[in-house]
Amino acid sequence: MPTTDYSSLATNIISDVGGKGNIDSLIHCITRLRFYLKDITKAQTESIKNLDGVIDVREAQGQYQVVIGNAVTDVYDAVIAQLGPDFGDDAATSAAIKDTADQPKLHGWALIRSGFDNFIGVITGSLSPIVGILAASGILKGLLAMFTGFHWLSDTSNLYLILNAIGDSAFYFLPILVGYSAAKKLGGDPIITAVIGGAIAYPTILTAAGKGAEIVTFAGINFPFVTYTYTIFPMILAAYMAKRLQAWVKTWMPSYLAMIFTPLVVILVVSAITLLVTGPVITWLADGLASGISWILTSSSWFGGLILGGLYQILVIFGLHWGVVPLVANDIATTGHSYLNAIICQTMVAQGAAVLAVAIKSRKTNLKALSWGAAISAFCGVTEPAIYGVNLRFKRVFISGLIGSAVGGFITGLLHVDMWGFTGSLIGFPSFINPKVGIDGSFYGFLIASAASLIVGFTIAYLWGYNDKMQEGTAVERAKKPGTK
Known part of the structure; x- marks a missing residue:
């Protein structure tokens, strides 16, 4: 529909929901206008459907x-x-809080489930605005991996340098x-929080983390610098802390004094907590996890x-997978190959297969387009668009991917599949070619395991994980606090 029609459509929608006087507030997700109405019975539903x-x-x-679709x-x-x-x-945030206050308090399992749903909603809602960018970047990174x-294409050429910077x-x-x-999702200050993100991703911080430097040693405990690039959960926690502290x-x-000193206090305190507490805690957990994984594989x-196949993408959500990455890097640096990376x-592959099932099964135009892009990105080795854009929003889809990857991981371990590079997923197939002897059992094992991951992840997601009657939930709303419905 042409852009010139939107004002007319807006006028009709406002009129049919009961007029401006019946509207408390309005937010939107990726396909829907979400009104908070004073009296929902005044809305002319059939009239709106016919617009x-x-x-x-x-x-x-x-x-x-x-429900509008792509033009929302x-x-x-x-x-x-x-x-x-x-x-x-x-206004929508206030309406959502008021709506929640009027609801009965939850207890027991219902409270736990509600808390988990809200937690996942905050994560996916925080990522929803940038999922498309991540998908595009993931595809470019995958193509560069294949070209090299x-x-x-030489990884020392100027063209590679430019394209890699764009993709990365x-x-x-x-x-x-x-x-x-x-x-924005939590109702905090986006600029202040972005500055905190810039502080923890500052090049000198990354250099110190790469050298294994420590921020401080207290009571015999070392607090290391941590690499925060590619991470999500620590920054969402920082956004929550920044909002509460600023208030x-x-x-x-x-x-x-507020204009200058409020952001100064918030940025200093939250950056310090993130660097001194959040980062080291995640590092310690990741190191312990890495030791456990190493023992299990041995x-x-x-x-x-x-086990690793079934749980790894959960680790990605919390940033704990960075405890596993050094094991892969060490394997390749010392031996030239990595069973773990395989x-x-x-x-x-499995998360890509799960979101591919949504792309094929769904008749929702916007979701279908998003799922296709996320599937391609996952098969190019970047799963964030699939996880945060689709799979976590429909939790069964994510679980379907976990089951598929558990099967694929089982076959990979059983056949002792080896890998000679970093780039994974389907586009990483050259990494399974033994540089000394060419195609051998590892390459065929990769094909078998990938076929299993694809078939299992896709089939379960298609038959059980998703249907168009499922509600997207509140995962992509832009202005609701954690704990609201």
Whole structure:
């Protein structure tokens, strides 16, 4: 539908939901306008459904949801232009909090499940605005890996240097992007949080982390510098801390000092906590995890493949996979190959297979397009778009991928599949060619394990993991606090 039609559509939607006076606030996700209405019975549902540009109407979670599809952002802007900015994000946050306050308190398992859903919602919601960028970057990185693997392009050429910078920048500066996005999701200050992301991803910090330097040693405990590029969870935690701290500082900071000293206090304190506490804690957990994985693989390769294959992408969510990466790097640096990386490779294939099932099965245009891009990225070795864009939003899809990767990891360990490079997933197939003897059992083992990961992950996701009747939930809403429905 042409852009010139959006103002007319916005006018009709506002009228049919009961007029401006019946609207408390409005937010949107990737396909829907989500209204908080004063009296939902005033909305003319059938009339809205018949509007050109509206796909469907849903009522859920205290919201009146108008399904638009790909043009949702443009329609949202047109509606807000007529309603006024006071009906946008900040008002929606207040409405969501009010809506939650009116709901009965949860207890026991219901409380745990609600907390977990909100936690996943914050993670996926923080990543939703940048999923497309990650998918595009992942595809470019995968193509570069293939070009260099077949020696079509030298990794020392100027062209490679430029393309690699373009493909890698979104991941290298991910703390900044995630910080900005997470702050918007949580209702914090995006600029302050982005600066915190820039601080922990600053080149000198990365250099110190690469050298194994320590920030400080206290009571015999070493607090190391940590590499935060490519990480997500630490920055979401930082965004949450920044929001809470900023709200507290505003309660006592004089107004004539607030503009300068509030961000100063927040940036200093949260950056310090992230560097001194969050980073080292994740490092210690990751190191312990790495030791455990190393022991499991040494004791039983097939069992290690099963366990690591089934759990690795969960580690990615929390940033704990960085405890495993040094093991891979050490393997390749000292021996030239890595059995461990061959197992990790299958986790990418399986998550790609799961999101591919959504791409093929779904009839929702926007979700289908997103899923296709995420699948290609996963098969190019970058699973973040698949995980955060689709699979975690429909948790069964993510679980389907975990089951597929557990099977693939089991076969990889059982057949003692080896790998001679870093690049994984399907596009990493040249890494399974033994540089000394050419194609051998590892390459065929990779094909068998990948076929298993694909078939299992895809089949389970297609038959059990996803259908178009499933609700997307609140994972991609832009202005709700954790704990709200």
